[in-house]
Structure formats: structure tokens, C-alpha cells
Amino acid sequence: xxxxxxxxxxxxxxxxxxxxxxxxxxxxxxxxxxxxxxxxxxxxxxxxxxxxxxxxxxxxxxxxxxxxxxxxxxxxxxxxxxxxxxxxxxxxxxxxxxxxxxxxxxxxxxxxxxxxxxxxxxxxxxxxxxxxxxxxxxxxxxxxxxxxxxxxxxxxxxxxxxxxxxxxxxxxxxxxxxxxxxxxxxxxxxxxxxxxxxxxxxxxxxxxxxxxxxxxxxxxxxxxxxxxxxxxxxxxxxxxxxxxxxxxxxxxxxxxxxxxxxxxxxxxxxxxxxxxxxxxxxxxxxxxxxxxxxxxxxxxxxxxxxxxxxxxxxxxxxxxxxxxxxxxxxxxxxxxxxxxxxxxxxxxxxxxxxxxxxxxxxxxxxxxxxxxxxxxxxxxxxxxxxxxxxxxxxxxxxxxxxxxxxxxxxxxxxxxxxxxxxxxxxxxxxxxxxxxxxxxxxxxxxxxxxxxxxxxxxxxxxxxxxxxxxxxxxxxxxxxxxxxxxxxxxxxxxxxxxxxxxxxxxxxxxxxx
Amino acid sequence: xxxxxxxxxxxxxxxxxxxxxxxxxxxxxxxxxxxxxxxxxxxxxxxxxxxxxxxxxxxxxxxxxxxxxxxxxxxxxxxxxxxx
Numbered sequence: 395x396x397x398x399x400x401x402x403x404x405x406x407x408x409x410x411x412x413x414x415x416x417x418x419x420x421x422x423x424x425x426x427x428x429x430x431x432x433x434x435x436x437x438x439x440x441x442x443x444x445x446x447x448x449x450x451x452x453x454x455x456x457x458x459x460x461x462x463x464x465x466x467x468x469x470x471x472x473x474x475x476x477x478x479x480x481x482x483x484x485x486x487x488x489x490x491x492x493x494x495x496x497x498x499x500x501x502x503x504x505x506x507x508x509x510x511x512x513x514x515x516x517x518x519x520x521x522x523x524x525x526x527x528x529x530x531x532x533x534x535x536x537x538x539x540x541x542x543x544x545x546x547x548x549x550x551x552x553x554x555x556x557x558x559x560x561x562x563x564x565x566x567x568x569x570x571x572x573x574x575x576x577x578x579x580x581x582x583x584x585x586x587x588x589x590x591x592x593x594x595x596x597x598x599x600x601x602x603x604x605x606x607x608x609x610x611x612x613x614x615x616x617x618x619x620x621x622x623x624x625x626x627x628x629x630x631x632x633x634x635x636x637x638x639x640x641x642x643x644x645x646x647x648x649x650x651x652x653x654x655x656x657x658x659x660x661x662x663x664x665x666x667x668x669x670x671x672x673x674x675x676x677x678x679x680x681x682x683x684x685x686x687x688x689x690x691x692x693x694x695x696x697x698x699x700x701x702x703x704x705x706x707x708x709x710x711x712x713x714x715x716x717x718x719x720x721x722x723x724x725x726x727x728x729x730x731x732x733x734x735x736x737x738x739x740x741x742x743x744x745x746x747x748x749x750x751x752x753x754x755x756x757x758x759x760x761x762x763x764x765x766x767x768x769x770x771x772x773x774x775x776x777x778x779x780x781x782x783x784x785x786x787x788x789x790x791x792x793x794x795x796x797x798x799x800x801x802x803x804x805x806x807x808x809x810x811x812x813x814x815x816x817x818x819x820x821x822x823x824x825x826x827x828x829x830x831x832x833x834x835x836x837x838x839x840x841x842x843x844x845x846x847x848x849x850x851x852x853x854x855x856x857x858x859x860x861x862x863x864x865x866x867x868x869x870x871x872x873x874x875x876x877x878x879x880x881x882x883x884x885x886x887x888x889x890x891x892x893x894x895x896x897x898x899x900x901x902x903x904x905x906x907x
Numbered sequence: 908x909x910x911x912x913x914x915x916x917x918x919x920x921x922x923x924x925x926x927x928x929x930x931x932x933x934x935x936x937x938x939x940x941x942x943x944x945x946x947x948x949x950x951x952x953x954x955x956x957x958x959x960x961x962x963x964x965x966x967x968x969x970x971x972x973x974x975x976x977x978x979x980x981x982x983x984x985x986x987x988x989x990x991x
Contacts, residue, residue, distance in 0.1 A: 870927040
């Protein structure tokens with residue numbers, strides 16, 4: 395029966411993913427083959443479980459349904475992700491079928507579908523909840539929702555793909571609020587997944603607790619690595635109530651927990667992590683910005699038998715770039731570890747010339763997991779990607795043992811709740827507010843958001859500005875630490891704002907507040 | 908104004924401060940799915956706003972129960988009588 399259905403579907407199967415000497419690079423195809431007795435998807439809130447027999451069939455069935463809906467190889471599919479097994483099935487099914495998966499936040503998809511369709515030229519959009527009355531899915535787009543396996547009549551084999559064929563477009567937070575999409579190939583995914591697996595010594599019986607969205611490369615890579623090794627994934631969208639997640643870690647025997655700095659800050663300050671036993675846990679993973687050493691020490695002391703991995707990465711590098719061996723963390727606290735074993739790094743000065751060992755410069759990375767560029771953005775691609783090298787925009791140094799230390803950003807950015815925000819963008823938005831003469835913005839550490847904004851504002855003469863009034867003119871997701879009204883900003887003789895001096899001034903004012 | 912109405916009106920103000928939403932749109936039935944910024948970080952901002960507005964402290968277990976506005980009002984109301 396299965397063979398007959400395959401045969402009947404094969405002749406019309408799209409060949410955008412070309413058959414080449416390197417056929418067999420289909421990432422999801424490989425992943426499906428590697429699923430094992432421990433593979434599963436579990437929805438933590440409902441307990442619904444997809445077991446090892448069902449999972450490979452469902453991934454293929456979802457892929458088949460997408461093709462049956464009229465999509466062809468290389469077509470882009472927007473996927474509303476809400477930390478659920480079904481959105482993961484659509485994502486993996488799309489890649490399996492040779493389509494290009496574009497995972498985005500479910501709420502963003504519902505509210506901004508036309509913008510996302512335009513930015514990605516998507517042919518279809520899938521929403522778990524359905525489009526309902528609010529749905530603004532364009533008529534030209536195939537709107538899909540809910541369970542796709544329900545209508546699937548048969549199952550197709552994985553599309554034959556070359557390493558360079560696109561598998562996914564991953565959104566990266568553009569500072570302007572409009573996402574930029576990184577083009578991730580099947581080869582990128584395979585290379586990064588395998589390198590991460592090696593760096594974390596993942597076994598075949600692992601189970602990840604996934605609280606990070608799949609539309610974020612860290613969340614996606616957590617799922618990829620665990621499935622690739624034959625393990626399982628527990629999806630939990632309830633981190634608002636961290637105790638429930640911690641109890642689910644214990645209940646479902648999760649071996650890996652991953653979070654950004656905010657997650658660990660919340661766990662240590664606003665959860666019962668000290669009381670909830672999680673005996674199966676083997677490792678914590680942390681990436682997405684620097685977590686204070688004191689918090690890492692606290693976590694290590696609370697869980698002496700659980701390895702705490704600090705990692706560093708970028709969406710433009712598929713996901714991860716370096717990983718800190720937990721056993722060497724005490725030797726190198728503050729380092730983001732060594733580059734993954736299939737990456738080459740270079741640290742260069744402003745002229746692009748390699749700096750001397752131990753000196754700080756911009757970190758460049760090269761290797762099979764470095765993506766080819768941004769979708770439909772030639773200019774930005776040219777700026778960031780050059781002859782296979784990724785210009786990370788991060789200032790770093792490498793010590794004599796090969797460990798990387800991130801020292802700052804070349805561009806003036808801060809990360810609020812994991813989203814990159816340009817200080818120049820903040821300054822121009824604030825400066826546009828009536829009554830503001832000029833504004834200097836800088837970042838301070840924030841216990842929940844990671845970093846928050848301090849605004850130094852020079853008011854127009856006679857203007858009556860209030861903190862509340864300024865706050866209302868800014869996007870709600872820009873976490874503000876404080877606003878200070880000053881008579882002038884520190885500047886060079888050329889009239890350029892001196893950023894380091896701005897930070898010092900902000901700290902001084904902070905101290906006297 | 909009943910105790911519940913009083914608490915609700917102050918809760919609405921705390922929501923406006925934490926999430927920059929119109930306080931009139933916050934009802935007893937409002938839950939996290941109705942407010943885009945009410946996520947794990949937003950929950951903590953909301954907790955701080957509530958603590959400040961009512962002069963109370965919310966412990967970790969109470970934070971875990973604050974699933975919707977009705978629960979928030981239920982948790983806060985007895986704390987106010989304890990203060991008196």
C-alpha cells in the first residue's frame with residue numbers, strides 16, 4: 395500500500411531541490427531516518443504525546459499535505475509557531491518536502507500576515523489556531539491551519555536536495571522592527587546540528603524541554619539536535635509560570651533545558667527552582683547574550699551534577715558558533731568557549747587585518763554552517779557576508795587556549811529581551827518627539843530584559859517634557875531603565891556623541907538617582 | 908464602589924503601566940492571550956506594577972497563580988485587608 399501510494403505521487407513531485415551528486419542532503423529527511431525509540435513530541439500542557447512510531451510518519455504526512463495543497467519545491471511557507479508539536483510538524487514537514495520553512499511567531503503571523511508574505515514572497519501560510527475573522531491572509535496565499543495529517547492520503551519520500559538548497563528562512567531582529575530573513579540551507583543545518591551534537595556530547599536517549607520559540611534559531615537548534623540524535627522534545631509555552639515548566643522537566647524526564655539570560659534570571663529570582671527536584675536533568679544550555687557570572691555560579695552550585703553550557707551564536711551562522719566546555723568554565727569564567735569544530739574564526743581590526751593574538755577586534759567566522767545571506771536584501775548581505783566569512787559585528791578576543799571572549803558590539807546595539815535594538819534608531823525616534831532637542835541612548839543591565847535603555851535627553855528651551863510622555867512615544871517592547879534630562883551630551887570636537895562617555899554619564903546619574 | 912471594583916480599577920491602572928494598554932479594555936476575563944506583551948517577562952513587569960500600586964509583596968507561588976485578571980483580583984483583595 396505504502397509503495398503504491400509513493401509511486402502514484404512520485405511522478406508529479408517537484409524538483410526544485412535538484413537531484414545532484416550530493417542528493418540526500420535533505421535535512422529533515424536525514425533527521426527522520428535517525429529518529430529512534432526515544433524520539434517523541436510531547437505537549438507539556440496537555441500531555442499529548444506523539445511516540446517514536448508515529449513521529450516519522452507524521453513529519454512525512456505533513457510534508458505530503460503541503461505538496462497536496464499545491465506547493466512546489468522551493469516555495470516558502472510561513473509557519474505560525476506557538477511552542478506546539480503541530481507547528482514543529484509543519485516546519486519539519488515543509489523541509490522534508492523540499493519547501494522553505496519560514497517559522498514566525500504565531501501572533502505576529504496573525505497580526506502582520508501581509509507584511510510577512512511580502513517580505514518572504516511566501517506561497518502559503520499555516521496557523522495553528524486558524525485564521526478566523528482576524529485573519530488577514532492574502533487571497534493569493536494558500537491559507538492552511540490546524541492538523542495537516544488529517545487529510546493526507548499517502549506519504550511521499552523526502553525531496554532530494556543539494557546542500558546549498560534553501561531549507562528555511564529564519565527571522566533575525568532587524569533594529570527597525572521589520573524582521574530580516576536569513577537564508578539557511580540544508581547543508582547549513584546538517585553542519586551546525588552535527589557540530590552542536592559533538593560539542594554537547596548528546597546521547598541517543600536525550601529529551602529537551604523547549605520553551606524557546608522555534609522561530610528563534612536557538613529554539614530550532616535545540617529541537618534539531620535532540621531529534622537528530624534520536625531523542626525527543628517536550629514543548630511548553632507556560633514559562634510565564636516557571637514552576638509549571640520545572641515540574642514538567644521532572645515529570646517528563648527531560649535531560650536538557652535551554653534558555654536565554656532572562657530565563658535564568660527569572661528562574662533564580664521568581665521560581666521555586668531551589669525546591670523542585672529534576673533528577674533526569676543532564677545539562678543547562680545558555681545563549682542569546684551574556685548571563686552574569688554570579689548567576690552562572692548560582693546555577694552551578696544549585697545543580698552540581700548538571701552541566702551548565704554557555705554558548706554563543708548568531709542566526710546568520712545557522713545557530714551556534716561556540717560552546718564552553720562546562721568542565722573548564724571555572725578556568726575561564728566569562729568566556730563563550732571554543733569555536734565549534736567545523737568553524738574557522740578570524741579577529742580583525744577596522745581595516746580588516748587580523749589582530750595580534752589576544753587583541754580585541756571584530757569576530758569573523760567561516761565554515762559550512764555560515765549562511766549565504768539575507769533573503770531579498772543584497773545590500774545588507776554584501777555588508778555582513780564576504781567570501782564565505784560572516785562579519786558577526788561582535789568585538790571579541792581569543793586567548794592562548796583558543797577560547798573566545800565577547801567584548802562588545804561594533805555597531806551600537808543593545809539586546810532587549812533577546813531582540814537587537816539599534817541605539818541610533820532609538821536616538822532618532824526620541825529626537826523626533828516634540829520638545830526634544832537631542833537624545834543619547836545607552837544600555838544598562840536589566841534583571842529581566844537582559845538590557846534596558848537609559849535615555850539622556852536635552853530638552854528644547856522652555857519645553858516641558860515628562861518621563862511618562864516620552865515613554866508613550868516609544869514602542870512598548872523597548873524596556874526603559876530610566877530617562878534623564880541633561881543640559882548637554884558629551885561630544886567630540888567634531889560634534890559626534892562620545893558613546894563611552896555617554897555610558898559613564900548615565901551610570902553617574904544612575905548612581906545619584 | 909465595592910472592594911472588587913476598587914481592586915479591579917487599580918489593577919487596570921497597573922496593566923496600563925506595565926503593558927501600555929487602554930485600562931478600559933482590561934476586564935475580569937482578560938488573560939495573557941489577550942495582551943501581546945503579557946509573556947514571561949511581562950508577567951514580572953506586571954507583578955512589579957501591582958506591588959507598587961497596592962504597596963504589597965507577591966510571593967513566587969502567588970505569581971504562579973496569576974493566570975488572569977480574576978485570579979489577580981482574588982490574590983490581591985485579602986492582602987489589602989491584612990494591611991489595614
